[in-house]
Amino acid sequence: MAERYPFHAVEKKWRRRWEEEDLYAVPDFEDKPKYYCLEMFPYPSGKLHMGHVRNYAIGDVVARFKRMQGYSVLHPMGWDAFGLPAENAAIKHGIHPHDWTWQNISFMREQLKQLGFSYDWHREIATCHPDYYRWTQWLFLQFFHRGLAYRKKAPVNWCPSCATVLANEQVVGGVCERCKTPVVPRELEQWFLRITAYAERLLQDLDKLTGWPEKVKVMQRNWIGKSEGALINFPVVGREEGITVFTTRPDTLYGVTYLVLAPEHPLVMELAAEGRREEVSRFVERARLLPALSRTAGEQEKEGLFLGAFCRHPLTGEDLPIYVANYVLMEYGTGAVMGVPAHDQRDFEFARKFGLPIKVVIQPPGAELDPDTMTAAYVDEGVLVNSGPFDGKPNLQAMEEIVAYLEEKGLGKRQVTYRLRDWLISRQRYWGAPIPIVYCDRCGIVPVPEEQLPVLLPYNVAFKPTGESPLKDCPEFVNTTCPRCGAPARRETDTMDTFICSSWYYFRYTSPKEDKAPWDKTKVDYWLPVDQYIGGVEHAILHLLYSRFFTKFLYDIGLVSCDEPFTNLLTQGMVLKDGAKMSKSKGNIVSPEEIIEHYGADTTRLFILFAAPPERDLEWSDEGVEGCARFLNRVWRLVRSLIPVVQGAGEPAESLSPPNRELRRLTHRTIERVTRDIEEFGLNTAVSAIMEFTNGLARYCEEVRPEERDPGTLREAVETLILLLAPFAPYMAEELWEQLGKKESVHRQSWPTYDPKLTVADQVEVVIQINGKVRGRVMVAATATPAEMEEAARREPRIKQLLAGKEVRKVITVPGKLVNFVVG
Missing domain, CATH: 3.10.20.590 (Ubiquitin-like (UB roll))
Structure with missing residues (x-):
């Protein structure tokens, strides 16, 4: 039987050796160009899945490649360790979130080491460790002192049965996932970060990010949602205060036939007529339970109620009915929309359903719209009609004139709005970073002094079956003294959104043991920004947007010298099996440890890199894994058979026979291809090029008699094969390199270079x-x-x-x- 690669023994040997030699530790400063390669850190759920393996294998190839190219590479790993799953595990299995999390971290760390990823483990961080969340709390205080962290009432999901607040992910189909009780909205005082103060910079600076995928930048632009238009005041009949509407279409103002308020609008219940309040209240409760996305979806049925109140058109003086409707969101504009059914499709559908007037104010070129026979809203350009002094003007041209007229009359003004809303960071649960605030009856809201940080999470707490945060019923945590006056005070029992923890972790890696500040600025200025960031596209909006916000804020207050955190971004595709994303519920999970046990870490890595381009979804294939294992076994046998021939061989001869000249050309052409492919993230084609090179080398050995082979050319080919394979199959490459008689690790060698003249075929x-x-x-x-x-x-x-x-x-x-x- 042909010799097989003994991966179990080889991997065990080199894991131990690498740890003993501290092979992947990187100094803080080196006389080399720096390269910061970072994959999004994982939540310690207990086991790595193939999506993790793909993410980290891609990053590891890049890190190893850059080291061999002569860079000082920062390649760290840590744990996004706070979050709801740990708390759910405490309730379900009776294990404390602290213990559950650290057990999982220990298991997943071992898996990452088993896969041979080249992390500098000296820089490991966990966001649930007090040494880390002390600085999360410190950063919160920097926002607070500058007016960017504030408290206000906001709606939450409330389960009456569990008597607790639920996160969005705990609400399934409008009911509590734990007890199946219908969830109701409730107003609570909550903490926010004023990300809207950075909306324009976050939008404009997307143009700087030339190394980001365009689809991610488009998603962020849409999330920020800049709209230019006008604020217009509609006086309410019988009241002094009016309703302010934001519109991007002031050209359609004369076509307004009704006004619509979002269910969350504070005036809804105030304006509801006496006999309608109960019905309106029921409608509001029902509408608010619907997800925002479904409420605004085009296919969602438009529902609403007349409030029994009227407002006055600011230009015509007509009385217009006021409705509450499910298709209007409080998050957009002012939460009030002017209904223009002739020129907005959602308004058109609503007007047809409720028998509201439709008034045409834009006529298309060469046609005349009849409101009685229209089957859809007209939303294109045209000429204004029924618009008073603006009749006959092109509608786009008239926009500015109408806004100027409103400003002149004191009826409205130009306005830029954003879809982006301030970041709600309060979480009514235990396993998160405590918000460093106390409440004093004399002094009000008081920040915890920086020298008293961290505010520690207590360990001895009682997890109730309801799942309500144990902090509320933990007197030793809640009861404290006011830092200002010394009187009895109460701690804030909300903890922070875990996105806070992941919005600055990449800074901490530069100086993870620093205890006088969140980081050493000289080290941050050396390593940041991250040169290559790698992670799933599902984080394209929130995590990446919040990280950009944090970085800009820290830049403004002088803590960092870059205002964008990630220069280049790669969003890798998912790992699929049988056409679907791997999940326990679908029963299509492939366990990394099973594949490693059966085939080895190098085969696992090689398949996940070879099976598809990094940015595309990858379909799992058992045959593909087997094929990669066969390839590595072929490399093993081929190189080992050539070791006696090439050991001690010198440089290639100056004058070569055609077969030797062709082998040399293939060697240099493969270096060129693999180098270019890694730089362009064509990792699958890089592996393919290495496979073709192996085939060419094997063919040379079969067709050229030993006495006709040039030892120098053959040595160059064998060494090149091992060096090119090193980032992809690090264990095998290390073992074969040593068997060649090399004393220093293959991962400390220079990346091979090619001679362009030698890549041209004879x-x-x-x-x-x-x-x-x-x-x-x-x-x-x-x-x-x-x-x-x-x-x-x-x-x-x-x-x-x-x-x-x-x-x-x-x-x-x-x-x-x-x-x-x-x-x-």
């Missing part, structure tokens, strides 16, 4: 066609002229026979590729 294969059909092939010099190509083609015996007695009307040549004879 000869090329030319296809011969007759009337467009392939009839043969011939080898010619790579520099052959069209005439020389034709002559070589005519000399081929089969072609000579096929052309005999025929008139050649035309000869078409494509240099280095094709000769086509057109015959009568």
